Amino acid sequence: MSKTDPRSAKADRGGPNQPLIIAKDLKKHFPIRSGLFNRQSATVRAVDGVSFDVKKGETLGIVGESGCGKSTTARLLVGLIDLDEGHIVFDGDGLGEDISLKELRRGVQMVFQDSYASLNPRLTIVDSVAFGPKILGLGNPTGRARDLLGRVGLDPNRFADRYPHELSGGQRQRVNIARALAMEPRLVILDEAVSALDKSVEAQVLNLLNDLRREFGLTYVFISHDLNVVRYISDRVLVMYLGEVVEIGPADVIYENQAHPYTASLFAAMPSMDPDNLTEEPPLAGDPPNPIDPPSGCRFHTRCKFAEGVCSAKTPKLSVIGGDDTHQAACHMQEPGSGHSAAIKEAAE
Amino acid sequence: MSAASDTAELAEPVVKTRGYWSGVVRRFSRDPVALTCAVIVLALILAAIFAPYLGLNDPYHASMIKRLKPIGYPGFPLGTDEQGRDMLSRLIYGGRLTLFVGLMPVVFAFFIGSALGLVAGYAGGWINTLIMRTVDVFFAFPSVLLAIAISSALGAGIINSLVSLTIVFIPPIARVAESATAGVRSLDYIDAARASGGGALTIIRVHIIGNVLGPIFVYATSLTSVCMILAAGLSFLGIGVRPPEPEWGLMLNTLRTAIYVNPWVAALPGLMIFITSLCLNLLSDGLRSAMNVKD
Numbered sequence: 053m054s055k056t057d058p059r060s061a062k063a064d065r066g067g068p069n070q071p072l073i074i075a076k077d078l079k080k081h082f083p084i085r086s087g088l089f090n091r092q093s094a095t096v097r098a099v100d101g102v103s104f105d106v107k108k109g110e111t112l113g114i115v116g117e118s119g120c121g122k123s124t125t126a127r128l129l130v131g132l133i134d135l136d137e138g139h140i141v142f143d144g145d146g147l148g149e150d151i152s153l154k155e156l157r158r159g160v161q162m163v164f165q166d167s168y169a170s171l172n173p174r175l176t177i178v179d180s181v182a183f184g185p186k187i188l189g190l191g192n193p194t195g196r197a198r199d200l201l202g203r204v205g206l207d208p209n210r211f212a213d214r215y216p217h218e219l220s221g222g223q224r225q226r227v228n229i230a231r232a233l234a235m236e237p238r239l240v241i242l243d244e245a246v247s248a249l250d251k252s253v254e255a256q257v258l259n260l261l262n263d264l265r266r267e268f269g270l271t272y273v274f275i276s277h278d279l280n281v282v283r284y285i286s287d288r289v290l291v292m293y294l295g296e297v298v299e300i301g302p303a304d305v306i307y308e309n310q311a312h313p314y315t316a317s318l319f320a321a322m323p324s325m326d327p328d329n330l331t332e333e334p335p336l337a338g339d340p341p342n343p344i345d346p347p348s349g350c351r352f353h354t355r356c357k358f359a360e361g362v363c364s365a366k367t368p369k370l371s372v373i374g375g376d377d378t379h380q381a382a383c384h385m386q387e388p389g390s391g392h393s394a395a396i397k398e399a400a401e
Numbered sequence: 402m403s404a405a406s407d408t409a410e411l412a413e414p415v416v417k418t419r420g421y422w423s424g425v426v427r428r429f430s431r432d433p434v435a436l437t438c439a440v441i442v443l444a445l446i447l448a449a450i451f452a453p454y455l456g457l458n459d460p461y462h463a464s465m466i467k468r469l470k471p472i473g474y475p476g477f478p479l480g481t482d483e484q485g486r487d488m489l490s491r492l493i494y495g496g497r498l499t500l501f502v503g504l505m506p507v508v509f510a511f512f513i514g515s516a517l518g519l520v521a522g523y524a525g526g527w528i529n530t531l532i533m534r535t536v537d538v539f540f541a542f543p544s545v546l547l548a549i550a551i552s553s554a555l556g557a558g559i560i561n562s563l564v565s566l567t568i569v570f571i572p573p574i575a576r577v578a579e580s581a582t583a584g585v586r587s588l589d590y591i592d593a594a595r596a597s598g599g600g601a602l603t604i605i606r607v608h609i610i611g612n613v614l615g616p617i618f619v620y621a622t623s624l625t626s627v628c629m630i631l632a633a634g635l636s637f638l639g640i641g642v643r644p645p646e647p648e649w650g651l652m653l654n655t656l657r658t659a660i661y662v663n664p665w666v667a668a669l670p671g672l673m674i675f676i677t678s679l680c681l682n683l684l685s686d687g688l689r690s691a692m693n694v695k696d
Contacts, residue, residue, distance in 0.1 A: 130596050157598050170589035174611040180590075183607065184597035228593070235597055 070144050071105035072239055072271045073129065073160070078102045078138035080124050084344065094344045098124040100295035101138075106239065111265070111272040113286030113303065115279060115318065117340055121295040122275045126243045129273065130162045143238070158188070161232035165244035167224035171216040177201070177227045178212035184235045193234075200230040203267075205260060222253035226260065233268065241273045246281060258285055279322050283307055288378070291315045294343055294351045297370065301379030311373040311381035314352045350384065360384075362391040428691040435687020438680035445677060449496035458487035460494040460647050469663045480666040482652065483659050488666055492673055495647035499674070502559060502641070502648075503629030506566035511621045514571045518578020519613070523586055523605055533579060540572040548631050552640045562641045566631060570624055577620045581613040615692045622685035626678035633674050649674050 080099040083092040099121040106112045114122050127133045129140065131153045140147040140156070147156050164170040171180050181197035190196065198208035204226040216224055225245060232240055242261070246254045258281065264270060276282050282289060282303070289306045291299040291314065299312040310316040317336040338355055341347050347354050353363035362384050370380040371387045384392040429435060448455065458477070464485035472480045479488040521532040539547065551565035585591065586609070594604045633650025635641030642648040644655065652670040660667045 127592075132592050132596060154598055157596050160596075162593070162596055164589040164593065166589055170593050172590045172594075172608050172612070175607075183594060183599065187598050187600075187603065231593060231597075 068108060070108075071141075072108045072143055074105040074139075074141040075125075075129065076103050076139040076141070078125065078128055078140070079136045080121075080128055080133065081136055096343050097295050097346060098343060099128065100346070102292070102295070102297055103138075104290055104297060104300060106271055106273060109265075109269065109271055110287040111274055111285055113282035113289045114273065114275045114292060115277060115282055115289060116292035117318075118277070119340060119343065120292045121343075122292055123243055124295075125292070126162060126241045126273065126275055129239075129241055130160050131156050132162075158235060159237055160239045160241065161235050161237035162241040162243060163225070163228050163232050163245040165247055167221050167228055167248065168216060170228050171224060171231075173216055176213045176215060177206075177219070178208070180216075181227065181231045181234050184231065188235070197230070197234060200234055201227070203233075203264070204230045205256075206230075220253075222249050222257060225249060225257055229257075229260070229264070233264065237270070239271045239273065241275070243275045244277070245274075247276060247278060254281070261285065279319065291318065294340055294346050296351060297382065298352065299379075299381040299383075300370070301373070301376075301381075305376070305379050309374075311379065311386050312352075312383045313356050313358055313385075315381070350382070358385060358392075358394065360392050366390070425691050429687060432687045432691065434683055435691070438684040438687070441676070441680045442684060445496055446500060448493050449500055452490075452493050452497060455493065457490035457493060460486060460490040461645055462486060469659055469666065471663060472665050479669060480663065482656055482666070488669060491647040491652060492649070492669060495649050495652060495670065496673070498559070498642055498646060498648045499629065499633060499650070500677075502562050502566070502632040502636075503677075504625055506563055506570055506632075507621055507625050507628050509563075509567040510570035510574050510624075511617070513567070514574030515578045515614070515617050517571070518575040518580075518617070519582050519605055519609065521575070522579040522582025523601060523609065525583075525586075529579070532575070536572045536575045539568065540576070544569050544627070545631060545634065548635060549638065549640065552635050557640050557643055559642055562632060562635050565635075566628055569631070570628060573624065574617060574621055578613060578617050581616050582609060585609055585612045619685060619689045619692060622688055623682065625685070626681040629678050629681070630674060 078099050079097075079101055082096040082098055084094040084096060085091065086093045102121070102125055104112070114125065116122050124133070128135055131147070142151060142156055142159055145151040145155075147153065171177065175183075178194060178197045178201065181200055182193040185193035185196050198212055201208045201212060206223060206226055211219070211223070216227070219227065225248075228245070229240075245261075246257050249257060261272070262285065265272060272285070274282065274285050286303045288301065289299075289303045290297060291306075291312065293314050299306065299310070299315045301311075306315065307319070310319055314336075321336065336355060341351070341354055347364065349362070349364040349366050350356070350359075350368050353359040356363065366384065368382045368384045368387060368390065370382045373379045373381055373386055384390040385394040387395055389395065464481070467474075467477070467481050467485040469483055470477055470481045470485075472478070474480055477487050477489070479492065482488055482491065517532055517536065521529040542550070548565050548569045551568055552561055555561035555565060591604060591608055594608050599607070632641060633648070633653065636648045636650035637654040639654070642651050644651060649670040653667075653674070656667040656670065
């Protein structure tokens, strides 16, 4: 693939230090309509003020429970759903100001969880992969598609003319990766892309993703609920809870030292391979609160064992942990002078 | 999710042959009932088309002395009607109009209804509301009443029956098309195509039509029998085809007075309607299972 133009230094407009994508205060609220005249009766705050950036060449892992807004965030980044509020800046170009949605989609592609539902059952896989290049008007779309199928480990002579139902789950997910790469993106969003695969296939696809990242100079946003997989592939990790960012930091740091009680309970829920380190009691009880009517203050206070009065009264801000400004958490215990008993002690010391 | 995708894999029969249609043909050819019905329907259509070459008596030639002759009367294998015209010839010639008025409205409604349903299902929002609520207004009337109302407003005649029956069948087809499209629209591959920058028309053409046309087509074939009965009904009521044209519904009407004199001959047009609509129904059932439509 000599056509490296979108990924070359020339396309690297903002320079190596410019984050590839900056998400600023993203908000997406889904209206719930009911009643006789479809009046809006409530709002689901799926994504409620999420900010982060992704540096060039890194992999940002996003973790969180079901329904915390991970997938909505992903769809916002690709422009599949419209933002209610907030800004997306792609390599220094603001969406809607410097670049259009179409240009953003050129640079950002997505791989979905359900490998079967994300391929048209009536198209051969080579046609599915060639669809994007055809739309873009790139020359020889079929040749490109066959080439890409080869690069994701599917021999085009054997597989190109097959239909999705003739492939296994892992093979289909490889096709989906090829389809995303056919648009020559710089950022690929992997929304639970390996979660539906069995473990051995999952490992193969993860290795493939790592190889492709090096080969094409890609940047990934990797969404998963599997913390082991996230640790394996991510440079940094972002933890979401009820549509908000609760903690973000380098993967190694977060895996060693979780600053937010929610992150801590997520990691405590990871099955351990050590027989001496059994999980005796559930680290977190109950379901997440309803995002239609999220708790006041810190959204986690209803399930947090350290919750105090201040937690339901004030919304914690993301604050730097331990002098390292790459690691941030939104918890009153980490915020000096917030009024939480643990925080006061920390500030006094 | 892994379980779901695995079952999806199993539910889809592993067809070794290339392509989807060869599988449909193969499954259809193993269905004796559907195959028989296909042959009967095909024979009726061919007979109607080639009626002038079959060496039949003139279907318009009346004879006052040979009225209401029974089945098997010399020279008239199926007897004669109340004006002494050859029943066999009139039944075959009648198939021309009956099948034409019975099938064409469904064909027209298939195109118009599918287009409306595709647009409504893909666009969603207020476009969907506008199209589907309008369709619902027509849907609110019983189809027979609606056909009679439109036909009598427009006046008798073949073209007017075609128009009224087309209007009657657009709503149900649009409804099926809309729900099939909305179902496909929410799948990830449509999102992936949108992320690839495909416009609405391209996505409908490449990714949606192929996946919704099957169920709509099968549904439309099941409507042909209803349409034929309605068309015959309109003629029976005198707001469809006008005499002396041979048409099964109209023949049923004019022969109804002879039901006590010569019941077998009088029942023949009804028998033809019955056989044809039954065959069309079974044929569409066979098509449905051959196309493996999950709905």
